[in-house]
């Protein structure tokens with residue numbers, strides 16, 4: 596065992612050295628790096644915040660422990676590990692640190708949570724005047740909280756379940772960063788409406804600059820439909836089963852709600868078309 600541990604430790608050390616010497620990896624290990632020019636860090640109960648010296652500590656993030664408690668309460672789940680929050684005004688670091696830059700184009704996102712559930716990045720977009728930084732952090736903390744309930748290998752299946760993952764995060768985190776019920780309904784309420792994961796038809800009626808916002812609100816509205824219909828406790832029990840085995844989410848749905856997922860989605864679509872959901 597000892598030899599294995601030692602080999603593992605040397606492996607990690609080599610990986611760190613490799614990462615520190617390769618700029619494309621340097622972002623990924625930023626939270627653990629001993630040297631971070633231009634950045635300062637402060638540790639609070641439950642979380643550490645790394646922020647730029649020129650920007651300073653965002654006042655809302657001194658309450659990172661309280662924000663974690665709020666997110667924990669809203670979701671009825673406990674954080675199992677501390678969280679490090681990196682607040683950066685540098686898109687380069689954001690894209691490298693979150694691995695988002697490895698995809699074709701950087702997205703105009705407010706933040707990102709690593710699938711380890713222990714690191715959150717808050718993007719330069721969230722630093723713009725008028726942004727609700729506490730809400731952005733609550734959103735990412737919700738992702739982190741879900742990731743902390745499962746082994747890392749399971750998180751890949753969870754993130755593919757976009758409506759579920761993002762719906763939970765928007766609902767507990769920052770619903771006001773996206774369309775409210777009324778504005779969402781104005782765009783969704785038409786005869787061709789279909790729930791997002793099953794077709795982009797409805798997006799044609801939504802102005803291009805609102806589509807990202809429309810989609811995230813849609814996921815929240817659908818989750819609120821489920822909570823409204825089945826109650827919070829049953830929804831949480833279903834959610835816990837999805838977290839245990841994300842690819843089997845439809846079986847969990849049938850088990851907890853006694854109806855096929857596709858049928859409830861169709862009922863949701865009809866309620867949206869008729870304007871009975873979201874409730875005015």
Ligand SMILES: [Zn+2]
Nearest residue numbers: 734738761764
């Ligand atoms: Zn998100």
